[in-house]
Amino acid sequence: MKFLRVLCILLLAVLVYGCKLEITVPQHGQVETESGAYACTASDTCVIEVVDAFFDEVFIAKPAPGFSFTAWRTKPKGFCGGKHTPCALSTTLFPGTPLMQFLESDSTFFLEPVFGQPRTWLTRAAMPTSRLSFGSCVVKGKIYVFGGQRVGAGLPIDSVEMYDPVTDSWLQKASLPEPRMGLAASAINNKCYIFGGTTDFISASPSVLEYDPVDDTWRSRAAMPTARVLLSSGVVDGKVYVVGGLSRPSLSASALDVVEEYDPLQNTWRTRSPMPTARGALGIAVVDDQVYAIAGINFQSLTVVERYDPATNTWTRLSDIPQARWGLGVSSVRDRIYTFGGTNGGIYDNAEEYDPAMDAWRNIPKIGEARWGTVGAELDGQIYLLGGSTGRGPGHNSLTDNMLYTP
Numbered sequence: 001m002k003f004l005r006v007l008c009i010l011l012l013a014v015l016v017y018g019c020k021l022e023i024t025v026p027q028h029g030q031v032e033t034e035s036g037a038y039a040c041t042a043s044d045t046c047v048i049e050v051v052d053a054f055f056d057e058v059f060i061a062k063p064a065p066g067f068s069f070t071a072w073r074t075k076p077k078g079f080c081g082g083k084h085t086p087c088a089l090s091t092t093l094f095p096g097t098p099l100m101q102f103l104e105s106d107s108t109f110f111l112e113p114v115f116g117q118p119r120t121w122l123t124r125a126a127m128p129t130s131r132l133s134f135g136s137c138v139v140k141g142k143i144y145v146f147g148g149q150r151v152g153a154g155l156p157i158d159s160v161e162m163y164d165p166v167t168d169s170w171l172q173k174a175s176l177p178e179p180r181m182g183l184a185a186s187a188i189n190n191k192c193y194i195f196g197g198t199t200d201f202i203s204a205s206p207s208v209l210e211y212d213p214v215d216d217t218w219r220s221r222a223a224m225p226t227a228r229v230l231l232s233s234g235v236v237d238g239k240v241y242v243v244g245g246l247s248r249p250s251l252s253a254s255a256l257d258v259v260e261e262y263d264p265l266q267n268t269w270r271t272r273s274p275m276p277t278a279r280g281a282l283g284i285a286v287v288d289d290q291v292y293a294i295a296g297i298n299f300q301s302l303t304v305v306e307r308y309d310p311a312t313n314t315w316t317r318l319s320d321i322p323q324a325r326w327g328l329g330v331s332s333v334r335d336r337i338y339t340f341g342g343t344n345g346g347i348y349d350n351a352e353e354y355d356p357a358m359d360a361w362r363n364i365p366k367i368g369e370a371r372w373g374t375v376g377a378e379l380d381g382q383i384y385l386l387g388g389s390t391g392r393g394p395g396h397n398s399l400t401d402n403m404l405y406t407p
Contacts, residue, residue: 020050021110023047035058058086068116077109119365126402127145130387132389133373136377144185147176155179158178160174190213193233194210230280242258243275244259273314292318292356301326304320321354323342327388329374336355349366386401
């Protein structure tokens with residue numbers, strides 16, 4: 001074994017052309033290596049020539065006072081994207097080392113920290129299309145938004161747009177095959193899956209669509225066993241769990257307790273243990289492979305929070321959310337869950353943080369403008385709160401808002 005490792009090193013020394021590691025540091029922090037060999041200060045771009053078969057460094061992001069390091073940026077040819085820990089880059093231990101496959105490439109690869117000011121809101125580039133009750137997913141450092149309702153347009157919309165946080169800009173993408181709102185969306189295996197919703201405000205749909213961001217193309221997949229609208233979904237261990245919803249697009253419709261598991265590789269469904277509290281327009285978050293169902297509506301607004309364990313196919317009741325509401329935005333960052341806005345007759349600007357380990361809620365800074373039908377998308381340790389509406393009934397509006405929250 002030792003002889004083989006030495007031989008591999010000799011072969012690598014012959015074959016390697018080298019690559020470059022480009023470190024981009026935004027304001028409010030710096031990047032250093034554990035060894036002290038490299039340092040890159042705020043607003044700088046540093047380039048390291050990696051030609052040594054024994055390169056072994058641990059890169060540490062150090063925020064300025066009053067700021068926090070949220071994660072390494074997820075981007076093409078980026079290292080450690082989405083991770084909150086120091087980034088270890090090494091060629092000395094051959095199995096599983098990230099630099100090995102790149103050393104021969106003579107290419108440039110990237111490392112970039114994301115810094116934010118904790119418990120603050122920032123305004124980012126607005127969506128081109130206003131919308132509420134839509135779907136969103138995150139793939140390879142980009143946020144995608146699907147369908148929804150644009151108030152004034154009447155029927156659901158088919159618009160699909162992609163947000164790039166690096167350039168703070170939006171691009172139009174291939175439209176949904178048919179307009180829909182009240183859908184659920186989840187990302188898995190670098191593709192986005194769209195579940196249910198309504199295409200006509202009359203009936204709920206069971207259809208499932210797969211979007212490939214690389215090709216910007218759509219295809220139909222196996223339909224859900226249960227048609228529903230205002231449902232929600234979350235991903236655990238390669239499966240999508242589609243939870244709750246309403247039987248038709250009306251608040252007077254029957255709320256559903258249905259939980260169905262979708263396997264995208266097999267394109268198959270199976271029914272799982274029903275949610276104890278039937279509801280639609282709920283929020284879903286996943287922490288430590290557990291699915292949390294939060295608030296929603298079943299003829300009346302709910303405060304109920306329940307946790308589903310896919311491994312045991314069981315549900316557990318938890319502490320209620322402080323304010324009964326539905327149509328809220330929900331997202332998770334590492335081991336915490338965050339909830340935003342919603343409606344219960346009135347429109348709310350509430351924002352809360354839930355600690356699953358303590359089963360406890362606390363208030364966090366409010367959004368700034370009350371809204372419902374909004375969507376939260378987590379990327380690199382921060383939450384983008386998108387769209388929604390500031391009113392209900394005649395004359396209410398839909399939003400293009402893109403608000404960034406750093407936990």
